[in-house]
Structures are given as C-alpha cells and as structure tokens.
Amino acid sequence: MKELAAERNMTIHQVIQRGGLNQATISELMNGRTKHPKVSTIQKFCSGLNISLNDFFDSNKFN
Template identity: 50%
Template sequence: MIKTTGDACCDRIHELCEERKISLNKLSIVCGMTQSTLSNITSGRSKNPTVSTIKKICDGLNISLTDFFDSEHFTNLDQEIK
C-alpha cells in the first residue's frame, strides 16, 4: 500500500487518540482548532498538514513533535517527489 506523509499523520493522530481514549472532537477542543480542520486532516481530505498544525495537535496532547514523529507510521514512507 502506498503511504504518504499525510496518511502517516492521519494514522498517528488516530493512534494517539485511541491511546488517550479521547475523541477527535475532544482533541480539536484541546488543540484550539476547529473540528472541521481536524476532521479534514484525519479523513485524508487535507493531504499535507503543516508542521505548525501538527505542533498544535502535539501541544493539545502534551507531547513533542519528536514524540509525534517517532513512530513506525513514518518509517519507509513512499517518496513524494515524482
């Protein structure tokens, strides 16, 4: 299966919510972003979330960017420059 950075971010956000037993709605509240923005990221409609958006999510989850990206989801991603 082809996995992009956007797919990996989506999977990682879902994984972190499951670990913390919080809904995407709750995450959007603690991150200070609209539910639609988070929904667009986690559904794959937003293909490439910015680092600043991921940082807001990390802040809401009380983790660092390093913790977010230190995951098997980001191992062996397909090259995105074609």
C-alpha cells in the same frame, strides 16, 4: 491521530479542543482531503495530546 488520542483515553474532539484546532481542519486531514498539513496544525494537535512533535513523529509509520 485516532490511535494517539485513544492511547491517551481521549476523543479527537477533546484533543482538538485542548489544542485549539478547527474541527473542519482535522476532519479534512483525517478524511484524506488534506494531504500536507501545516506544521502548526500538527503542533496544535500535539499540544492537545500533551506530547512533543518528536513523540508524534516517533512512529514506524514515518520510517
């Protein structure tokens, strides 16, 4: 998540504000306390980055 934000010259805070996410939700996800995020959470994150879900999952990490 940090990498995607950095690629777009954004901070995580900027992404969650643009996507309408809760800071606590992203904090738990990034710290590994939440291991299975809802699709709606990922969609909002993608919205904050202005990318599609397909773009988000189009990574070697998901192969």
